[in-house]
Amino acid sequence: MITEPTNGNFAEAIAIDGTLVEELRKKVTGNILSPGHDHYDSTRAVWNGMIDRKPAVIVQCKNTEDVVHAIRFAREHNLKVSIRGGGHNIAGNAVCDAGVMIDFSLMKKITVDPINKTATAEAGTIWNELDAATQEFGLATTGGTVSETGITGLTLGGGIGWLMSMLGSASDNLLSAELVTATGEIIHTDKDNHPDLFWAIRGGGGNFGVIVSLTFRLHPIGPMVTGGMLLYPMELAKQVMQFYREFVPTTPDELVIFAGFICTPDGIPVCALLPSWFGPQEEAEKILAPIRAFASPIADLVGPLPYTQLQKFLDAAAPKGIRRYWKSGFFSELSDELIDIQIQHLQTRPSPITPVLFFYLKGEITRINPADTAFSNRQQHWDIDIITQWTDPTEDEKNIRWTRNFWNEIQPYSNGVYVNHLDRDDAARLSSAYGENYLRLRKIKTQYDPENFFCMNNNIVPS
Ligand SMILES: Cc1cc2nc3c(=O)[nH]c(=O)nc-3n(C[C@H](O)[C@H](O)[C@H](O)COP(=O)(O)OP(=O)(O)OC[C@H]3O[C@@H](n4cnc5c(N)ncnc54)[C@H](O)[C@@H]3O)c2cc1C
Secondary structure, three states, rough: OOOOOOOOOOOOOOOOOOOHHHHHHHHHHOOOOOOOOHHHHHHHHHOOOOOOOOOEEEEEEOHHHHHHHHHHHHHHHOOOOEOOOOOOOOOOOOOOOEEEEEOOOOOEEEEEOOOOEEEEEEEEEHHHHHHHHOOOOOOOOOOOOOOOOOHHHHHHHHOOOOOOOHOOOOOHHHHEEEOOOOOOOOEEOOOOOHHHHHHHHHHHHOOEEEEEEEEEEOEEEOOOOEOOEEEEEEEHHHHHHHHHHHHHOOOOOOOEEEEEEEEEOOOOEEEEEEEEOOOHHHHHHHHHHHHHHHHHOOEEEEEEHHHHHHOOOOHHHOOOOOOOOEEEEOOOOOOOOHHHHHHHOOOOOOOOOOOEEEOOOHHHHHHHHHOEEEEEEEEOOOOEEEEEEEOOHHHHHHHHHHHHHHHHHHHEEEOOOOOOOOOOOOOOHHHHHHHHHHHHHHHHHHHHOOOOOOOOOOOOOOO
């Protein structure tokens, strides 16, 4: 099974002395939630229902000073810290056992500057909130494909989404950030201020400080775009994936196509193509014609829709709180052999609500030099995600075993991983998310967090 992280050198404070909590409460403007508080359990619950950790105290911050107090409190009492942005991390790193959880769910202020095409958002903002605010001005930046994912965790890991081929990753559009360091110092970072730190937070995750707000570059998008999905019977799965493999690399930056093995709501396994077109809407039919021509789908649900709806299109397939185990990797080729292995494993999928998803990195995200930001796996290649999900705890072992067997067979073909897709037992794969950038990340970690105070993350250990 999966082992939970240990507390390392941090104290095992299951319950903190009430007087200390009261002292903290006096300093903090936001809420302090201890075990037994009405909102304690709902706040420590995250997207992956397998995560059941119990922080000694949750600090629901309302401003930067609250974050500073939370960090100082944790340091004074030698407590571990975890940081919750949107709570979507598969490994559940937002929640620690017996430490201080810094929760941003009360910090969601968004300011859009439509003249300079920028948006500044506090760290608790989720993508549907930022998208709604920027779309009021017909603007957007690359965001995640599930609208309830937090902007902060996603951007710090790189940030992949529908707009990545046109605009680069979420982190490629990050202009600046405000953060609090491990010593409680408040820092503004951008390409001219603490440039090493700014380089590191664009892909290096939550290793370097607690982000309070992020400022993004925006671009004209929508409001109407074209998207949706086409469904094919599993008998056509190999043909669909072969077409997908040949067609996608030839497409313009404005067209991004995800693929997936999913089940319909009545449990029928199908193969799906999910195209999104952001170019001139009058060209959508022509651009999508090759997809519609190569085989007959059993359902064609592609059409015009607002960008904000496209951003929510996959939400229903990713409900909060059910049980999950995830394996993912990048692959330079989508060979026939790899396709065959996948179709074969899907025949024994224990849970019908488990999807396997595919996308291809191309366009702007691949044109940026891998050394320019910490997010480095930028070559044109495929991403495959086995997103195992189920509801019954007695089926944990069956689902985890199936996922591991599946992954063990395809892993030899993999050439790296996206850091935000690492699960709890993937620590050994961390360096493959960074390639040649890994050593520089360790040096910057040593500079900003030599004691590894921020360790509830995909942990870059100081050198
Ligand atoms: C259903 C689903 C869909 C997804 N789709 C995409 C996608 O389309 N594209 C993509 O790129 N990724 C995607 N991901 C992965 C996602 O990017 C990561 O799970 C990311 O960690 C989520 O960010 P969060 O803020 O919601 O996470 P949290 O669970 O809140 O945080 C995860 C980690 O991020 C760091 N962090 C969060 N907030 C802060 C902060 N304020 N300061 C410092 N560090 C912080 C911490 O290390 C924390 O442990 C998806 C995940 C899920 C579950």
